[in-house]
Amino acid sequence: MFSNIAVKTYLIGFYANSGSVLHLSTKISCNIDYLVHSFVLQNKSLMSVATSRTGTEDARILIDHSKCTACGLCVKVCKDFSLLLEDKTLKINPKPLFGCIGCGHCVAVCPYDAITVEGRTLSASDYSVLTFPEKPVVFENLFPFLLNRRSIRDFKNKPVEQALIDKILSLSSTAPMGLPPSDVSVMVINGREKVREFSFDFIDMLGRMQWMVSPFMLSLMRPFISKDDYLVFKSFVLPMVSFFTESRNRDENYLLYDAPLAMMFYGNMSDPADPYIAATYATLAAESLGLGSCMIGSVGPFLKNTGKDFKKKYKLPAKMRDSIIVIFGYPQVKFSKTIKRSFAKVEYC
Numbered sequence: 001m002f003s004n005i006a007v008k009t010y011l012i013g014f015y016a017n018s019g020s021v022l023h024l025s026t027k028i029s030c031n032i033d034y035l036v037h038s039f040v041l042q043n044k045s046l047m048s049v050a051t052s053r054t055g056t057e058d059a060r061i062l063i064d065h066s067k068c069t070a071c072g073l074c075v076k077v078c079k080d081f082s083l084l085l086e087d088k089t090l091k092i093n094p095k096p097l098f099g100c101i102g103c104g105h106c107v108a109v110c111p112y113d114a115i116t117v118e119g120r121t122l123s124a125s126d127y128s129v130l131t132f133p134e135k136p137v138v139f140e141n142l143f144p145f146l147l148n149r150r151s152i153r154d155f156k157n158k159p160v161e162q163a164l165i166d167k168i169l170s171l172s173s174t175a176p177m178g179l180p181p182s183d184v185s186v187m188v189i190n191g192r193e194k195v196r197e198f199s200f201d202f203i204d205m206l207g208r209m210q211w212m213v214s215p216f217m218l219s220l221m222r223p224f225i226s227k228d229d230y231l232v233f234k235s236f237v238l239p240m241v242s243f244f245t246e247s248r249n250r251d252e253n254y255l256l257y258d259a260p261l262a263m264m265f266y267g268n269m270s271d272p273a274d275p276y277i278a279a280t281y282a283t284l285a286a287e288s289l290g291l292g293s294c295m296i297g298s299v300g301p302f303l304k305n306t307g308k309d310f311k312k313k314y315k316l317p318a319k320m321r322d323s324i325i326v327i328f329g330y331p332q333v334k335f336s337k338t339i340k341r342s343f344a345k346v347e348y349c
């Protein structure tokens with residue numbers, strides 16, 4: 001199908017049921033063979049994976065055959081099977097797994113700059129040569145850095161500079177995601193007063209629905225929930241909600257601890273883990289910048305099915321999925337001991 005690549009051609013192929021080309025546009029190029037590939041297949045198994053940002057758009061693969069040595073490295077790393085070697089020539093597979101998802105791995109691995117992928121939010125300027133070809137961080141540095149990190153809930157009354165906020169966002173955007181491009185959004189709440197307003201709005205909302213998490217409701221729910229869930233509700237959720245409302249009545253903010261900065265990471269069509277991973281990166285970015293941080297998991301679960309007006313005020317999607325907040329600021333306390341943590345279980349099978 002794509003064998004006649006000696007002709008300098010942009011091939012924009014839209015495939016219907018039979019795989020016949022519906023639209024073809026030709027452009028003369030002096031010394032480069034580009035094969036631009038975009039499948040829209042009615043067979044759903046060959047449709048590129050949907051994200052809220054890109055729909056089912058396929059990324060476009062461009063091969064510069066004047067540079068390609070057919071070494072096969074890009075074929076090896078492409079787990080979508082979008083690429084194949086045929087007759088010692090790199091070709092675009094008409095039957096990939098999903099359709100190019102725009103992970104960029106083929107571009108990143110090519111030693112000869114012979115392939116590029118655009119679309120699904122990627123453009124040529126997104127690729128650059130590795131800044132540190134050798135690993136800049138080794139285990140011996142990383143481990144104490146992580147071991148010394150503590151959650152910080154006491155902050156100086158000092159704003160976090162915009163330059164640091166930008167750095168946190170840049171670093172956390174490097175987090176892996178279930179499938180590119182990331183479907184994680186970030187709501188930045190910048191300033192102590194804004195963080196306080198957000199906290200109290202949320203606690204007021206909790207107060208209005210406190211009956212839902214009352215001991216009476218819990219006893220009604222008991223036959224329908226597991227023993228573990230019951231214990232978590234009784235020992236954690238119930239006292240937490242009461243505490244938030246009582247302390248809010250004393251004008252105290254124990255939800256987001258009057259931090260000068262908070263960020264909510266929330267997902268859309270993404271893997272539910274994506275917001276948590278990005279948030280984790282944000283805490284590490286903060287640590288490396290001399291800031292303290294703490295994850296706040298007590299807001300997200302309540303926003304999944306409730307809080308219409310609250311979500312409207314903060315321009316959050318009406319249908320929220322997984323989310324997590326991270327608070328940041330200059331630490332008021334200094335820890336002098338580290339704490340050894342362990343997993344519940346580590347088993348080799």
Ligand SMILES: Cc1cc2nc3c(=O)[nH]c(=O)nc-3n(C[C@H](O)[C@H](O)[C@H](O)COP(=O)(O)O)c2cc1C
Pocket residue numbers: 149150151152153294295296297298299324
């Ligand atoms: C997913 C997640 C949710 C959390 N939620 C809260 C929270 O709502 N409020 C809070 O004060 N700390 C919260 N934390 C912080 C933990 O309590 C803290 O990480 C834990 O006690 C261990 O302390 P360390 O981070 O200093 O090692 C959360 C941490 C994680 C990972």
Ligand code: SF4
Pocket residue numbers: 067068069070071072073074075090109110111112113114115
């Ligand atoms: S890695 Fe580069 S040179 Fe090797 S086959 Fe792929 S595009 Fe060609």
Ligand code: SF4
Pocket residue numbers: 059061077078079080081082083099100101102103104105106107117
């Ligand atoms: S961007 Fe990813 S999915 Fe697309 S061809 Fe390259 S390696 Fe395959």
